[in-house]
Amino acid sequence: MAADLKFSDFTTGEKARIAGLLARMGKRGMAGDAVDISDLQRRIERIENTARKRKNK
Secondary structure, three states, X not given: OOOOOOHHHOOHHHHXXXXXXXXXXXXXXXXXXXXXXXXXXXXXXXHHHHHHHHHOO
């Protein structure tokens, strides 16, 4: 998670989406080191960017 964001900066929906994506990342990670999880990381970064924009308005 980005250093300038707190958990309270996210909406309930964003928290749920991040939790789901983290679970998917963990599931893929159990498959081995050769599995690519960068798409899920980018989705989490987009959610963080949205929360950061909302916070800085």
